[in-house]
Amino acid sequence: MRSYLILGKSIKRVEAEDKVTGRAKYTGDYNIVGLLHAEMLTSIYAHAEITNVDISKASNVKGVKAILTGRNYPYLTGSVIEDRPIIAIDRVRYYGEPVAVVVADTRANAKMAANLIVVEYKPLPVVNSPHEALKPNGPILHERLMEYRRLGEEAYPEPNSNIANRTKIRKGNMDRGWRESEVIIENQVSLPQSDHAAMETRTARAEFLPSGDVIISSSTQGPFFVRKEISRTFNIPIGKVVVTTTLVGGAYGGKTNVQLEHIVYLCSKAVGGKPVELVNSREEDMISSPVHIGLNGVVKLGCTKEGVLKAAEILYLFDGGAYSDRAVIITRAAGIDCTGPYRIPNVWCDSVCVYTNHPYATAFRGFGHGELTFAIERAMDMLAEKLGIDSLSLRIINALHTGDTSPTQVLLDGSFGNLTKCINRVSELMNWNERGPVVTEKNKVKAKGAACFWKTTSMPTDSQSEVIITFNEDGSVNLNSGVVEIGQGTKTGLAQIVAEKMKMDINKIHVYLPVNTRISPYDWKTAASRGTFMAGRAAIRASEDAIEQLKKIASIVLRSTEDELEVSGGRVFLKTNPIVGVDIKDIAMGYIYPNGNAIGGQIIGVGRNISNLTSKMNAESGRGRPGTEWTLGAQIVEIEIDLQNYHYKIRKAASVIDVGKVINYMAAKGQVIGGMAMGLSLASREEFLFDSRGEIKNDSLRTYPLLRYGENPEYIVDFIETPQINGPYGARGVGEHGVIGMLAALADALSRAVGVSLNRLPLVPEVIWRAVEEGKK
């Protein structure tokens, strides 16, 4: 195996000291002279006409500068389909939707005024679930659905319906598939909408300069995407829009959406361009801003008596909420990987995004995969039980390998990860042979559950990342990339990659952490686990570019040719005689001869990486290559449940993931553990509770539970390294993957313990109790 200087090592994050000392600054942490503050008034109905908005009382509050209502701003926005007003216009479609915004000198005054706005509503019938959305003659949320502008990415809305998108996957021949199937099962699952729960609530600030520049500062995962959205929505030349993003305090996909940025733009414009800031309260961040998508799924699988899968018929019905935003692409992503990492020759899948009167959904860590994996893995477990074979053995029998094709008929190449290795390793780490159920003490049972997953990206075919490295007088390097530091540590990984490539001390790589769209090179979004994967390769190329430049000038100084030179340890020297060389510091800013003559100039390395070879999907069959690479893995969870009251403890959780190559061991492990904790929290307790009117009854952390620090199980993480040819040093993305299998693995463990198949999340004790009671009948 190749040995590396710095790659794979647990290098401390570049921003670690700033964070642990409290000095790190987030978007809302800046004191700005003359800053005005915006506060929203949000809807108290899930679906209603706005018949009147009375701002007279609110206008009289001291310090109020402007009050914005939707009717004055007839813009529609969206990620794929432009269906969402910036502030509700004449109608609200979810509980918590912004109805009016007040700009005032202080937050308190703005909020006081917002509370004094009187809105009159006329309630409308509510679509309170994906099934209700499909009822014939039910309420239609977007009558003008087919007239909305679409923004390039694939979307297939259906007229006179609540269907925002239907992604179709058709592979093989279903008749043949069912004919060859000797054992058939069908299973239904559901999981509710929930919160991202990032520590930093979403924050945005806008300002118009007299020069015509529009400056937006935002806690976003996609500053360049915000720039594009602001430019398109308000018709401003893109170069005039500057978006800056400093550190982001957790995002999990929730900050890929553009919402507050549009609002503060309008606010600033309404007060003559003065800077205006809007900080979500926790409650607003939970429901007014977009949420984690919900799913109802039906999976039918057929296989031979030996367990070889022959057919899959799958319906994924996603609760996209009131506006389609990224839910359209989540639906598509769930279609792309609809079968899980299994070889199934005949596949029929409809992945459907429906409108409901729930908050709208955007990306969430896993991007549809935690959801589809829950559906597929529960069906696989049911099939294994019916066949009477071990559930992980069934997965090994059907694991996809190089040479097989994916549901969208992509031929899996030599880079495809090794699921069998992942399964064997995680089985060993968690002692799968003793999976239970085992009675531990009176009324207590211990059991283990497993799940496998895969995930590829679902992003535009031209999505890209660029990296620029510039050199300083002392030969050290500044690293600039458009990747946002959202807590994932990508920029530390990029520094490692540059240090490795330049064979340079890591302490000589200085990372520029913020992103400024006028300074930083382009980056699509810091999402889809692609920061290291995409920008990593750009960093390698930037280093190669710099090395070439260094060799060029050194060849003049050393009177040699470039191919005779080597760059390492801060020097450029002759391969054949390393004593003869020049320090990088003496050529990084040009070389000066003894008589004062100078040549060259600052070394600036540039690296680009575009997601080449991805393609669009066929509308009828889904055929196409939408993703860059797959990361796959296997996970096991161990629980202990008290059969008297169905309360349980999650004791252990393990993940083994084929990441291609570990760039920073602790960072990768941390990402996986964080994902696992999030998955267990989702699976065990998180959900928005709607009443019959579609109003959310737990929009605060008093009543919305998250996995607590002390409730975490013991985590075990290991990696398999099957190199990814198009990844940096063979690495794949790993940011999201810890979350994906946790939902299904927990359900499997609990199902095994109580002897009843559990298919509804979250798995709170009452849900288990109810399933057991129904099982008795």
Next chain:
Amino acid sequence: MISFNFDYYKPNSINEAVEAFIYLNSKGKQPLYYSGGTEIITFARENSIYTGGVIDLKGIPECNALELKQDYLIIGSTVTLSEISDSKNYLLLGEVSRGIADRTARNKITIGGNICGKIQYKEAVLPLLLTDCYFVIAGENGIKTYLISSIFDGKLKLKPSEFLVQILVPAENVNLSGINIKRRRNSTVGYPIISVAAIRKHKQIRLAFSGVAGFPFRDIGMEKEINKQNLTIEVRINNAIESIPYPIKDNLFSSAEYKKFLLKNALMEIINTLEAINEDI
């Protein structure tokens, strides 16, 4: 962010506190007595409470008492739940307190605030309902002492100017064998689906409930059923549940049926635990 402005008073004596209340009330300020503030602050943020003036009781010495004096354990109303559980003066109250919110919040939440607040659970009152304690109440008509059963009925029956000063728990009842069973939706922290506190005195089990109805209660009829030791445990439990004087309703965190299921199990555990203890008084 609280959007309305309010005055803040921190009196040093009971009289000053009552005077401040009368004054603010006369100005139409809708005053509130203030202790830990966790409920007032969070409710004010979401506009579900309004006040033009708060009177912080934490400067009043009587409200901060926590000591065993002669025959009573004295607990001031502004003593925090953390102080109560850390003091180990009253184990069952400490155990119940430790089940409320999380440590950081309990460092602020006071026993008076927990009992007098708007949130329905008021779990800290459960052990008190079992131990024949007294509530010392101050108001414009002076300071009065009431037996808990005469002044607590689902909530503390306070007149507008009144506030809870102290709780006096008979010392003989403080160390009775007790148990608290709290079941949540699915977390080690948070509001209960049900919370039951129980003690055994003179071979009789006493029970107090939170979460079962929309308010905390103790019911003598239920206790009669549960203590019919000539019947089987199952029958005693079923009869006790049948005799709950309030309807058990679905709520955000649980269906009524599941509540009943948890209640049965809780009562089973209570009987098995308390009746197994020999050093009975």
